[in-house]
Each structure stands twice: as C-alpha cells, then as structure tokens.
Amino acid sequence: MNQVGTESKTSKENGIIMNEISTSGITAVAERSLGLETRGLHAWFGSHHVLSDINLQFPERSVTGLIGPSGCGKSTFLRMLNRMHEFIPSAAMAGEVLMNGSDIYSPDVDAAAMRLKVGMVFQKPNPFPAMTIKENVLAGIKLANLKVSNHDEIVEKCLSRAGLWKEVKDRLDASGGSLSGGQQQRLCIARSLAVEPTILLMDEPCSALDPGSTLRIEETIHELAEKITVVIVTHNMQQASRVSNYCAFFLSDGGPGVLVEADATRKMFTNPTDTRTADYVQGKFG
Amino acid sequence: MHVVYSLGDRIFRRIVTAGAVTSLLVLALIGLFLFARGVEIFRDMGTKFVTGTNWTAGSEDGVLPAEFSIGPMLAGTIVTSLIALFFAVPLSIAGALYIEFFAPSKIKSTLVSMLDLAAAIPSLFFGLWGVQVFSSMGERWAALTSNYLGWFPLFKNELDIFGRSPFIAGLVLAAMIVPIITSVSREVYSRTPRELVDSCYALGGTRWGAIRAVVLPYGRSGVVGGAMLGLGRALGETVAVYLLLNLVFKYNFNILESEGGNIASLIATKFGEATPYELKALLAAGFVLFLLTLTVNMAATAVVQRTAKAQS
Structure with missing residues (x-):
C-alpha cells in the first residue's frame, strides 16, 4: 500500500518544508483516524477500465496533489472520493473509500450527507448565476436544509477564509456572475466552506485563471490546509510543488490508470523512487 | 467600413x-x-x-336590427385558456423533470419521442376524446369541486348540471397543450450546465435540492416560452371547444356551469350560415383574436428577455 504522510510536519510556513520521518506507519494511521483513505479502488466507464487498484492515504490537514498526464484517471479518482463518479450513467467502481474509518460507498451511507463533509471545487468557476454573492455562499446550507441562524457571520467567515471578503464586503447583494474569474473561483471555495467540510477536493481549480488569480487561490489553499484536508488535481508541476505537501503520481500506459508513487512533495520532486515519476516531474513527458 | x-x-x-x-x-x-x-x-x-x-343577425327587412358583439366569447377564450394553463404548466414541469432527471435511461428516449408525437396530435382528437371519454369524469370532478368550494364565486353552480362547462373544456385544452409545454421545458432543463448541477451535489444537495436551486431558475424563461406556445394553441383552439361547449352569449365566470364558448368556435359555428354583414362581424372577431394572440406572444417574449437578462 502506498502511504503518503509517513512523515510528520513540524513546520509549514510555506506548506512545503517539513520534517522527515518520525512516526511509524501504524501509529500514524491511528493518529490520522479522521483522514481519508482508498483501498483497492477501481473505476470503469462502461467496459473501459480507467483506474486500477488505487491504495492511497491522505494525511489530515495538509495538501495532497494528484499529478499525472491527461487521461491517467486522476480527475475520475478525485470524483470517486465524494461519490460524484456515480452520476455518470455508465460509471462503475470497486474497492473502498474510507472516511473516518468507514466506507462511504457502503449501502447505509447517505451520499448527500457524506458530501457535506467533502467539499468540491471545479475546474471552471461556477457560481450559481441566479444568486447573489451572499446567496451563493449560503447555497449549501439552504440545499442541505441546515438549521443555522448566524448567516451574516458565516458569509463573512467563509469569504474571509477564501480571501475574498475585503473585495466584496460592500456588494454582497451583487450577482455572483459580476465577479472576475478568479474572484468567482474564490466565491466557489467560500461556498464549499460554508457547510464546514473536513475535506476539500479541487479539480484543477486554477486552470481557467490568470497567474495573479492562481497565486491568490494557492495562498488560500495554504491557509485552508491549517484546518482541513485538501486534495488537488493539477496539471501544473510548478503548482504541485508550490501548493502541496504530498503528491501522488498517476499514470496510464494505455491500460487503466495506476498509482505509480506517492510521497512527500519534496521527495517526489527531488528524489523519487520510480524513474517514471522522475521523468514526469522533470517534464520529459506529459 | x-x-x-x-x-x-x-x-x-x-x-x-x-x-x-x-x-x-x-x-x-x-x-x-x-x-x-x-x-x-x-x-x-x-x-x-x-x-x-x-x-x-337581425331580420332581412331591417325591422330587427343586426347587432354583433363578442364580450362573452372573448372572456370565454381567456377563461378556458387560463384554466388550461393552470393545470398544464405544473403537470408539464413535473413531467419534464421526471423525464430529464428521474426516468430510467432505457425509457427516456422513448418518452421523449412519444412526447413529440403527442404534441402533433390534431386537436380534433382531443375534442372527441373530451366529449366521449373525459366529460363524464370531468363532470364528477366538477361536482366534487362545487360541493366543497361552491362558496367561492368561481366554483358556484346553482343548476347541478356539470357537463359542457368551461372547466371541462379547459381541462381538455390542458391535456392538449401538456405535450408541447413538457417538450419545450424538458429541452431547456436538459441544457442546465452540468457543472452547476454537480456543484449542488458536491454541496451535499439532494436531487430535488439541485433542481430547486439550479434547474428551475435556469429553465424559467424557457418554461414561460413553452407555456406561451401552449397558451397560443389554447387561445386559438376551435374544434375541441366547439365540441365541448354550448355557445351561450352571457358572461360566465362560474366555470363549472354549462355556458361558454370562445372566439374561434364562434367563428366555426356561425360561419356557414352567416349573412354578408355577419361575415364581416366574424372577421372582426377574428381580428380581435389575432390581436390577443399577438399581445400574449409579445408579452411572453418580453418576459423571456427580462429573465434572460436578469440571469446573465
């Protein structure tokens, strides 16, 4: 089983530097009992086998980057972590996704309630067009019928955490669509945070944004990782090295995508175990 | 340049x-x-x-003067069409949502093509179905409504005769326009951006939550457009109303009572035996209907454009 996070972090000033190897695997698992883990995960679209036997642990309160060339199944993998995969009509899966130690695919799990704990930010900024900025932030609370009274407080807190509060505090009733692309994406992050997820999945959240906005989002991700677990799919190697604490490298050689290697980001970029990882992070293919 | x-x-x-x-x-x-x-x-x-x-029409010697006016028919046109819309729109929205979001994918395409087929059924058949099949059921519904809601002027019926009423005609018109409204609604619902629906699910929303938060607002202008297409058909409907309603020249806003008519069925009824002067009156009635339909369509366009603008 690939285990990322057999190392504990002591310093996280810029989210990358960390102390190496301190705890044994077993105690690390016990300590991380609230984390996210996949066991023997497979995915199919129809008869097309797209992911094979993925075993991966996501350390809590850190950023794990999923990297790999197009078509290696990393986005599919991400969507299996909150059961969005099952909305595609021909999609099938096998294996387990353990959250807090229990399988989110077990029949007695309410998928909608589970997704409250696992937020998601998509590639393209997609605030709800018919809603104001404020309504967008509160959309999840309304959707899930959560009983909360301190709406204004939540709006301010979430927008602040997403790094957008200062820019929009005077126009909370403007349409979400009136913001710039980068602001819209941060609004989408704020929207996911409002239901207080413990895990946030991000599917190439910066690929549609300009470099300035990308930097803002990356700062936001660093701050978020102090409290929640972030999993981010990215095509951009610089971004992976800047933003993630751990990296998982996926690859498909024509067949189903497999997990080649997962480790601390610094190790993945400087001294990976597998030569294919080295070739990929050095830009020799992909 | x-x-x-x-x-x-x-x-x-x-x-x-x-x-x-x-x-x-x-x-x-x-x-x-x-x-x-x-x-x-x-x-x-x-x-x-x-x-x-x-x-x-008056007498030929002119002793009894000819006099033509269409007040009750104009009112009847509007009343029957509004009844039709009242029943057809919720039914169509529900049907469209079912086909788009709940129907098993195996039967979805069959349902869609059946719907388009139903939209093309000539209105004559709806009229015949209304007279032969639906009337008796509609009368029972009307009697029930009158029993419990008779205190409300709209549902008052002092005669205890419930056949051939605007209520029944309106229901048959509703059945007639459901396919077209459903078809248009389903089409706009199917164009809801996938990523918006996905975000609802990702936020812990249920299917109904996603429909309420994203699909319904997104499709609103399209549904209004579909409803107006249906309304256009209902306003101009001739044969079905001709078969289902007694032409009575009296304002009737007690929709369960057996009196009514609409402009199109008036023209169809009177056209064959009309005097030359009466013919002119019928064409004038046609002009009023023409204006009414045009106004409705323009209003609908305005509504659609306004919602579209508010969304962008």
Whole structure:
C-alpha cells in the first residue's frame, strides 16, 4: 500500500518544508483516524477500465496533489472520493473509500450527507448565476436544509477564509456572475466552506485563471490546509510543488490508470523512487 | 467600413432575407385583411363590439336590427385558456423533470419521442376524446369541486348540471397543450450546465435540492416560452371547444356551469350560415383574436428577455 504522510510536519510556513520521518506507519494511521483513505479502488466507464487498484492515504490537514498526464484517471479518482463518479450513467467502481474509518460507498451511507463533509471545487468557476454573492455562499446550507441562524457571520467567515471578503464586503447583494474569474473561483471555495467540510477536493481549480488569480487561490489553499484536508488535481508541476505537501503520481500506459508513487512533495520532486515519476516531474513527458 | 460579400454570399443573403420578410409579410397581410373586412363592424359597434353580449343577425327587412358583439366569447377564450394553463404548466414541469432527471435511461428516449408525437396530435382528437371519454369524469370532478368550494364565486353552480362547462373544456385544452409545454421545458432543463448541477451535489444537495436551486431558475424563461406556445394553441383552439361547449352569449365566470364558448368556435359555428354583414362581424372577431394572440406572444417574449437578462 502506498502511504503518503509517513512523515510528520513540524513546520509549514510555506506548506512545503517539513520534517522527515518520525512516526511509524501504524501509529500514524491511528493518529490520522479522521483522514481519508482508498483501498483497492477501481473505476470503469462502461467496459473501459480507467483506474486500477488505487491504495492511497491522505494525511489530515495538509495538501495532497494528484499529478499525472491527461487521461491517467486522476480527475475520475478525485470524483470517486465524494461519490460524484456515480452520476455518470455508465460509471462503475470497486474497492473502498474510507472516511473516518468507514466506507462511504457502503449501502447505509447517505451520499448527500457524506458530501457535506467533502467539499468540491471545479475546474471552471461556477457560481450559481441566479444568486447573489451572499446567496451563493449560503447555497449549501439552504440545499442541505441546515438549521443555522448566524448567516451574516458565516458569509463573512467563509469569504474571509477564501480571501475574498475585503473585495466584496460592500456588494454582497451583487450577482455572483459580476465577479472576475478568479474572484468567482474564490466565491466557489467560500461556498464549499460554508457547510464546514473536513475535506476539500479541487479539480484543477486554477486552470481557467490568470497567474495573479492562481497565486491568490494557492495562498488560500495554504491557509485552508491549517484546518482541513485538501486534495488537488493539477496539471501544473510548478503548482504541485508550490501548493502541496504530498503528491501522488498517476499514470496510464494505455491500460487503466495506476498509482505509480506517492510521497512527500519534496521527495517526489527531488528524489523519487520510480524513474517514471522522475521523468514526469522533470517534464520529459506529459 | 464597407464589407464586400462574395456572389454566393450575396445570393444566399437575398434568399434568407426573402424568407424572413415573407413570413412577416404574411402575418401583416392576415392582420390587414381581417381588419379591412371587419372595420365596418368596428365603426358601427364601437367598443361595444368587444364588451357587449348580443349576437343577432337581425331580420332581412331591417325591422330587427343586426347587432354583433363578442364580450362573452372573448372572456370565454381567456377563461378556458387560463384554466388550461393552470393545470398544464405544473403537470408539464413535473413531467419534464421526471423525464430529464428521474426516468430510467432505457425509457427516456422513448418518452421523449412519444412526447413529440403527442404534441402533433390534431386537436380534433382531443375534442372527441373530451366529449366521449373525459366529460363524464370531468363532470364528477366538477361536482366534487362545487360541493366543497361552491362558496367561492368561481366554483358556484346553482343548476347541478356539470357537463359542457368551461372547466371541462379547459381541462381538455390542458391535456392538449401538456405535450408541447413538457417538450419545450424538458429541452431547456436538459441544457442546465452540468457543472452547476454537480456543484449542488458536491454541496451535499439532494436531487430535488439541485433542481430547486439550479434547474428551475435556469429553465424559467424557457418554461414561460413553452407555456406561451401552449397558451397560443389554447387561445386559438376551435374544434375541441366547439365540441365541448354550448355557445351561450352571457358572461360566465362560474366555470363549472354549462355556458361558454370562445372566439374561434364562434367563428366555426356561425360561419356557414352567416349573412354578408355577419361575415364581416366574424372577421372582426377574428381580428380581435389575432390581436390577443399577438399581445400574449409579445408579452411572453418580453418576459423571456427580462429573465434572460436578469440571469446573465
């Protein structure tokens, strides 16, 4: 089983530097009992086998980057972590996704309630067009019928955490669509945070944004990782090295995508175990 | 800047322009024809033509003067159409949502093609079905409504006869326009951006939550457009109403009572035996219906544009 996070972090000033190897695997698992883990995960679209036997642990309160060339199944993998995969009509899966130690695919799990704990930010900024900025932030609370009274407080807190509060505090009733692309994406992050997820999945959240906005989002991700677990799919190697604490490298050689290697980001970029990882992070293919 | 088009482009442009102009021209000519033939009536009757309740051809010797007015028919047109919309719109929205979001994918395409087929059924069959099959059931519903809601003026019925009422005609019209409204609604719902629906699910929303938060607001203008198409059909419906309603020249807003009519069925009823002067009155009635339909369509366009603007 690939285990990322057999190392504990002591310093996280810029989210990358960390102390190496301190705890044994077993105690690390016990300590991380609230984390996210996949066991023997497979995915199919129809008869097309797209992911094979993925075993991966996501350390809590850190950023794990999923990297790999197009078509290696990393986005599919991400969507299996909150059961969005099952909305595609021909999609099938096998294996387990353990959250807090229990399988989110077990029949007695309410998928909608589970997704409250696992937020998601998509590639393209997609605030709800018919809603104001404020309504967008509160959309999840309304959707899930959560009983909360301190709406204004939540709006301010979430927008602040997403790094957008200062820019929009005077126009909370403007349409979400009136913001710039980068602001819209941060609004989408704020929207996911409002239901207080413990895990946030991000599917190439910066690929549609300009470099300035990308930097803002990356700062936001660093701050978020102090409290929640972030999993981010990215095509951009610089971004992976800047933003993630751990990296998982996926690859498909024509067949189903497999997990080649997962480790601390610094190790993945400087001294990976597998030569294919080295070739990929050095830009020799992909 | 002067743009130079190639010969092929110029010819193509002429052809499509001609097509666009022709359809507008035909519309204008129909309106003009109806107005020209009916203008004498408008002059003779004034505004009473659209408010009065008397339709008499008069005697040939002129002792009994001819008098034409379509008040009850105009009201009947609007009442039956509104009843039809009242039942058809919620039903269509529900049907469209079912097909798009709940139907098993195996039967979805069958349902869609059946729906389009149903939209093309001639209204005559709806009329016949209404008379032969639905009327008896509709009468029972009407009797029940009257029993429990009879205190409300709209549902008052003192005669205890429930057949051939605007209520039943409206229900048959509803059945007639459900397919077209469902078809249009389903089409716009299917165009809801996938990523918006996905974000609802990702936020812990249920399917109903996603529909309420994203699909319904997104499709609103399209549904209004579909409803207006249906309303257009209901307003102009001739045969079904002709078969289902007794033509009575009295304002009837007790929709469960057996009196009514609409402009189109009035024209169909009177046309065969009309005197030359009465014929003009019928064409004038046609002009009023023409204006009504045009107004409804323009209002609908305005609504659609306004919601579309609010969304962008």
